[in-house]
Amino acid sequence: MAGTDRLGLGVACDVALLTVRRGQLAVLLVQRPDEPYRDQWALPGGFVTDDEELEVTAERTLADETGMHISHLEQLRTYGKPNRDPRARVVTVAYVAFTALDDDPANHPVGRSRFWAIDDLLIPELDQCDGLSLAFDHSLIVADAVERARAKLEYTTLASAFVDEPFTLGELRRVYEAVWGISLHEANFRRKVLGTPGFVEATGETAPTDGRPAQLYRRGNETRLWPPILRGA
């Protein structure tokens, strides 16, 4: 670690908060109030302050800019291309988080922030060549966050983080379908989820649907999913 010039280099954190809304995977964005990229949409985030943990920076800036308080952030990766910010060299440590949208308005984004369906964004990295254009290299970060979510559904019980409790197996299945963009076989999905101890816990209650009422479940204690549910080749 030889010391070289390291001034004029900023460190920031950005957060890709994902949810499933109206059957679509969505990400929380903020409309930028200032240049550069004024009025364009960007991930919430900001610079690291002295003696502040990176994850705390992510939580703090997320709360400041969107009003969302999320406690379990997961580091995604770090983006440091020299010209990714036109003002100066900024290395950003991106975090990803997953949340359910409940009916409590206190948990909804405020100010210039809102959720956007991934499908409505211009994300070349996901072969989406039209839609809302994002500031900086944030389309790349969103693409990586989406891939992280897709991968984690395979081998963890993350899907249940996207649904509000209590939930039905149909709702849980539609999370998989929204994130992976494919349809899953209802009966096999049920067998798999119920056959994994600790994935979900039955409440004994039922909820009305468009058809037969469905059993309600809560999240179980298990976080790993073994064997995994694989997306296929």
Next chain:
Amino acid sequence: MAGTDRLGLGVACDVALLTVRRGQLAVLLVQRPDEPYRDQWALPGGFVTDDEELEVTAERTLADETGMHISHLEQLRTYGKPNRDPRARVVTVAYVAFTALDDDPANHPVGRSRFWAIDDLLIPELDQCDGLSLAFDHSLIVADAVERARAKLEYTTLASAFVDEPFTLGELRRVYEAVWGISLHEANFRRKVLGTPGFVEATGETAPTDGRPAQLYRRGNETRLWPPILRGA
């Protein structure tokens, strides 16, 4: 991204170069010439210079400190605890890479660097409570690198990156055994590898062993491994 105080914060890159040597997973370390942690062993790495890609910093400092030239680095994660470096706030972007050790001395570490078997290191994060103590939080980085390697063996053909060409299936199997620390069933492993198109390509040659001579193979073009080879619960 509101601008706040961001001076006095350094950005560095560190590299965990992994290999399999004498049947053991090993990592390339450098004995520190200066304080802090003088004479202790650390990952090669150094500060990012102006307008330098993070990956280039990693490659450059690896080459400077160890003489190893590795072109395919993969970002591992970023470590930014406020006091991880006693001198100043330093955020380090860690990279991981995988290499085979051939007989060419040009590809061996030089100077104060050498490979250390993971088993000989003090890595609390891997429940290894005695052995060589590493500088900074590098035992955590090494632990994460080892876990990355273990995971990638499952769903990619990474294992072949650890063996010098040409290689036998026995050598390839011993890579899995060294990295995962378990023994694999020889016949099932062979069926799996040969049943995955593009994992290995037969050369037609054979190599002597302690028993029957073994067919020799080269790396194939496939990088994904489907279905994966799973370590088990």
Next chain:
DNA sequence: TTAATAGTGTCTATGAGACATTATGCA
């Protein structure tokens, strides 16, 4: 009744784990 979704049961194909057996070198 029909439509819609929840939920159960079962057949089959695939692939992993386990094991037996043969092949081929060397001491």
Next chain:
DNA sequence: TGCATAATGTCTCATAGACACTATTAA
């Protein structure tokens, strides 16, 4: 000959995929 490792064959079990069928509500 015995030993060590390579290589092949096969049986079994777990599980995913597919599909048929029943259950329960609302319109």
